[in-house]
Amino acid sequence: MTATLVRFDGVSKSYDGRTRVVAELDLEIRRGEFLTLLGPSGSGKTTTLMMLAGFEDPTAGSITLEGARIDTVPPHRRNIGVVFQNYALFPHLSVAENLAFPLSIRRVPRAEIGRRVAAALSMVRLPGLGGRRPQQLSGGQQQRVALARALIFNPPLVLLDEPLGALDKQLREELQAEIRRIHAELGVTMVYVTHDQSEALTLSDRIAVFDQGRIQQLGTAQAVYETPANPFVAGFIGENNRLPATVLDATRLRLAEGSMLATLPHGLQAGAAALVSIRPERVLLEAAEAAPNAAAARVEEVVYLGDHCRLRMAWAGRTDFFAKLPRQQAGQVPQAGTTLRIAIPEAAIIVFPA
Amino acid sequence: MRRTNLLAAALIAPLLLLILGSFLVPVGLTLFRAVADREVVATLPETSAILAGWDGEGLPPEAAFAALAREAGAALQARRIGDLAQRLNFERTGLRTALLRVARAADRLAAPHAQSLPALDARWGERETWLLLQRAGGPTTALYLLRAMDATRTPQGEVRALPVEERLYRTLFLRTLGISLLVTALCVLLAYPVAAAIAGLRPPWSAVALTLVLIPFWSSVLVRSTAWFVLLQREGPVNGALQALGMLEAPVQMLGTRFAVVLALVHVLLPFAILPMHSVMKGLDGTFLRAAASLGANGPQRFLRVWLPLSLPGVLAGGAMVFLLSVGMYTAPALVGGDRDQMVAWFIANFMNRDVNWGMAAALSAYLLAMTGAMVGLVRVLTGGVAQAGLRG
Structure with a gap:
C-alpha cells in the first residue's frame, strides 16, 4: 500500500473550450487524510470534487485511485461515497431503506444489511430512527443519515460537497466534531469542499486553497494560515x-x-x-x-x-x-x-x- | 380572530355560491332525473290517485278506466301526452300505441270503460299494464338505473336481467372502460419519456418544448378529431402513404374502427398526461440520480429504484386526468368510430337529443360519474403512500 490514494495529473476542465474552470491540476491525496478543498465560489474546488466523483469528465489529464485510472470509469463503478450539500436522501424511502440502498445494490445478504444499517445509525447517533422518512428529520439529522449512507458500503474515499452549508452555526460546529470523530474512528480518506475558511481550519489535516482553477497553496492549516504562499491565500484565510x-x-x-x-x-x-x-x-x-x-x-x-x-x-x-x-x-x-x-x-x- | 374568519368567509362566499349554483345544483338535478318519475302523476293525476288505492288484484275499478280515458283525451288535446307516451313505451314497448288509441277515442268511448278500453286495445285488459301504471305513480323509480345495467323489473316487481339479445349497457360500460384504460395506458407510456426529456432540457428549450406540447390546445377537440377523419379516409393520406411505401397493397378501412377511436383519443388527450408528469419531474432534484450513482446504482437501477418511484405521483395524476377525460369523451369516437365503438357519452347525447329520454341520459350519467368517482378514489388510495413521502418536503 502506497501512501497516495488519489492522484490528479495535469487535470483540466473546460466547459466552453476557452476558459478553464480547473487548470492543469496536480494533486496527491494521501491515504487516510482529511483534505479540504477551500476557495471562493467559481474557484474550481467543486468541479475538482465532481471529477473525482465521476459527475464531470476532465477535459485533459488523468485521475487515478489506488494506482488505477478512474476518470474513464462511470460514477457507479468508482466505489466512492459522496455527501451532497442538500443531503439527496431519497424521499420515497425510509431512513433505513436509504442506508440499505448501496448494500442491496451490492447484493449484500438481508440479515447483514439489517446489522450494518443498525451499526451505521448508531455510528451517527441516530439509533432507532430507521423507520422515519428523511423529511421527518431535522436538517442536521438528515445530513447525519447522508453521511452514514456514504460510509455504509465501506468506500476507501468519501467526498463531502459543502455538506454543512445549509445548517446554522451551532449545528455546523456539532457536525464538524462528529465528522472529525468518524474520520478518526474509521480511518477513511475524506475530501471536503467548503468556502468557509474556519471550517477548513477546524477539520483538515491538509488544506488545498483554490483560486481561478488552480491550487494556490497546499499544506496544513497552520502552514496555510501562518505562511501563506501568496497574497490571495493570506487574504482568503483569516x-x-x-x-x-x-x-x-x-x-x-x-x-x-x-x-x-x-x-x-x-x-x-x-x-x-x-x-x-x-x-x-x-x-x-x-x-x-x-x-x-x-x-x-x-x-x-x-x-x-x-x-x-x-x-x-x-x-x-x-x-x-x-x-x-x-x-x-x-x-x-x-x-x-x-x-x-x-x-x-x-x-x-x-x-x-x- | 373571529373578524378575520368572518371576512374570509365573506370573501369566499360569492365563489362558493357560484360553484354551488353552476356545478352542484345542475349535477344534482341531473342525477335526480335518473330516479324521478313524474310523467304519470303530471298527466294522469286522477287515474294515479285511484290506482294508488288499488290492491293490485284482478283489474282496477271502473273509475280508473274512466279517469284514464278522460285524462288521456285531455292531454292529447293539450298536446302534452308525448312525455307520458314516451315514459310508458320505454318501460314496455307498445304502450305508446295503447295510450294514444285511448286518447284519440276518448270522446267516443262508452261506459263501462272497463270493457270499452280493452276492446280498443287488448293491453288495457291486462293486469300487468295497470300494475305498471300504478308503479309509475312516482315520485321515484329505479327503472332507468336498472335499464342502464340491462335489468328490468317485472310487473310483479322482481328485478331481473334482460334477455341476452336486449342487453346493451353493460357491454357499453365495459367498452368505455376498456377504451379509456387502453387510451390511458398508451398516453402514459408515450407521455413519460416526453415529459422526462422536457424536464431534462435547459431553460430556453424547455419552454419551447412545452409550447409544442400545448399547441394542440390552440384548436378545439372537434377540429383535431375532424383532422383524423380526413387523414384516415380510404383515399386519405395515411392509406396513401402506406401504399406508397409498399406496406399496404390496397387501402384499409380505418374510419369507423376501434383503432381510429383509440388513435384520435390518444392524440387529443396526450398533453393532459405530459403536463402533470412534467411538473412532477421538473421538481425532482437531479442530485437524487447522482446520489444513486455514487451509491453504486447503474442506469436501469437508478431509473427503477429512484426516478420511477419519485415520478410516480405525476404518472398517476396524468393517468387519472386522461382516464377521466377519456371516459366522458364524445366528439372523437362520434367522428371516427363506428357503431360498435361508441362510448357512454354518445348514448347520453342520443337519449337527450334524439329520444328526449332524460331519465336514461341521467341514469347513464350517474353510472359514468360513479365510475370516474371510483377511479379517483382508487388513485387517491394508490397515491396515499407516495403523497405522504412529500416529494418537496
Missing part, C-alpha cells in the same frame, strides 16, 4: 492588513508613507516593490519603547466582540489598519481618539513580491 512597500535591503522595507519596517530576511531585491501582510492579532498594543517596529497609532474605532476588541487604527498613513485586542483580563476597553503604542514583531510580517 484577516490581514495589506500595505504596499519598497524593499530597502534584506531585512528592511519602506512603507508607502515613508516609515521603515524591520522584517526577517525576505529574499527580495533592494528597490523591488513588495506587499506586506500583517495579521491583526499579531499587532502588539501598549508595547515597550524598544519593541520592534514600535510606533504611535491613534484608535479610530473600537468594536467590542466579547472575546476580543477590534480596533481600527491610524498608522503608516492610513486609517484602516486593524488590530485585535484579546480580552484576557477584564478592564478598560481602549477609547476611540486615544493613541496607543503599537509594535509589530518581525516574524509577524509576511512579505510578498508585489
Whole structure:
C-alpha cells in the first residue's frame, strides 16, 4: 500500500473550450487524510470534487485511485461515497431503506444489511430512527443519515460537497466534531469542499486553497494560515492588513508613507516593490519603547466582540489598519481618539513580491 | 380572530355560491332525473290517485278506466301526452300505441270503460299494464338505473336481467372502460419519456418544448378529431402513404374502427398526461440520480429504484386526468368510430337529443360519474403512500 490514494495529473476542465474552470491540476491525496478543498465560489474546488466523483469528465489529464485510472470509469463503478450539500436522501424511502440502498445494490445478504444499517445509525447517533422518512428529520439529522449512507458500503474515499452549508452555526460546529470523530474512528480518506475558511481550519489535516482553477497553496492549516504562499491565500484565510512597500535591503522595507519596517530576511531585491501582510492579532498594543517596529497609532474605532476588541487604527498613513485586542483580563476597553503604542514583531510580517 | 374568519368567509362566499349554483345544483338535478318519475302523476293525476288505492288484484275499478280515458283525451288535446307516451313505451314497448288509441277515442268511448278500453286495445285488459301504471305513480323509480345495467323489473316487481339479445349497457360500460384504460395506458407510456426529456432540457428549450406540447390546445377537440377523419379516409393520406411505401397493397378501412377511436383519443388527450408528469419531474432534484450513482446504482437501477418511484405521483395524476377525460369523451369516437365503438357519452347525447329520454341520459350519467368517482378514489388510495413521502418536503 502506497501512501497516495488519489492522484490528479495535469487535470483540466473546460466547459466552453476557452476558459478553464480547473487548470492543469496536480494533486496527491494521501491515504487516510482529511483534505479540504477551500476557495471562493467559481474557484474550481467543486468541479475538482465532481471529477473525482465521476459527475464531470476532465477535459485533459488523468485521475487515478489506488494506482488505477478512474476518470474513464462511470460514477457507479468508482466505489466512492459522496455527501451532497442538500443531503439527496431519497424521499420515497425510509431512513433505513436509504442506508440499505448501496448494500442491496451490492447484493449484500438481508440479515447483514439489517446489522450494518443498525451499526451505521448508531455510528451517527441516530439509533432507532430507521423507520422515519428523511423529511421527518431535522436538517442536521438528515445530513447525519447522508453521511452514514456514504460510509455504509465501506468506500476507501468519501467526498463531502459543502455538506454543512445549509445548517446554522451551532449545528455546523456539532457536525464538524462528529465528522472529525468518524474520520478518526474509521480511518477513511475524506475530501471536503467548503468556502468557509474556519471550517477548513477546524477539520483538515491538509488544506488545498483554490483560486481561478488552480491550487494556490497546499499544506496544513497552520502552514496555510501562518505562511501563506501568496497574497490571495493570506487574504482568503483569516484577516490581514495589506500595505504596499519598497524593499530597502534584506531585512528592511519602506512603507508607502515613508516609515521603515524591520522584517526577517525576505529574499527580495533592494528597490523591488513588495506587499506586506500583517495579521491583526499579531499587532502588539501598549508595547515597550524598544519593541520592534514600535510606533504611535491613534484608535479610530473600537468594536467590542466579547472575546476580543477590534480596533481600527491610524498608522503608516492610513486609517484602516486593524488590530485585535484579546480580552484576557477584564478592564478598560481602549477609547476611540486615544493613541496607543503599537509594535509589530518581525516574524509577524509576511512579505510578498508585489 | 373571529373578524378575520368572518371576512374570509365573506370573501369566499360569492365563489362558493357560484360553484354551488353552476356545478352542484345542475349535477344534482341531473342525477335526480335518473330516479324521478313524474310523467304519470303530471298527466294522469286522477287515474294515479285511484290506482294508488288499488290492491293490485284482478283489474282496477271502473273509475280508473274512466279517469284514464278522460285524462288521456285531455292531454292529447293539450298536446302534452308525448312525455307520458314516451315514459310508458320505454318501460314496455307498445304502450305508446295503447295510450294514444285511448286518447284519440276518448270522446267516443262508452261506459263501462272497463270493457270499452280493452276492446280498443287488448293491453288495457291486462293486469300487468295497470300494475305498471300504478308503479309509475312516482315520485321515484329505479327503472332507468336498472335499464342502464340491462335489468328490468317485472310487473310483479322482481328485478331481473334482460334477455341476452336486449342487453346493451353493460357491454357499453365495459367498452368505455376498456377504451379509456387502453387510451390511458398508451398516453402514459408515450407521455413519460416526453415529459422526462422536457424536464431534462435547459431553460430556453424547455419552454419551447412545452409550447409544442400545448399547441394542440390552440384548436378545439372537434377540429383535431375532424383532422383524423380526413387523414384516415380510404383515399386519405395515411392509406396513401402506406401504399406508397409498399406496406399496404390496397387501402384499409380505418374510419369507423376501434383503432381510429383509440388513435384520435390518444392524440387529443396526450398533453393532459405530459403536463402533470412534467411538473412532477421538473421538481425532482437531479442530485437524487447522482446520489444513486455514487451509491453504486447503474442506469436501469437508478431509473427503477429512484426516478420511477419519485415520478410516480405525476404518472398517476396524468393517468387519472386522461382516464377521466377519456371516459366522458364524445366528439372523437362520434367522428371516427363506428357503431360498435361508441362510448357512454354518445348514448347520453342520443337519449337527450334524439329520444328526449332524460331519465336514461341521467341514469347513464350517474353510472359514468360513479365510475370516474371510483377511479379517483382508487388513485387517491394508490397515491396515499407516495403523497405522504412529500416529494418537496
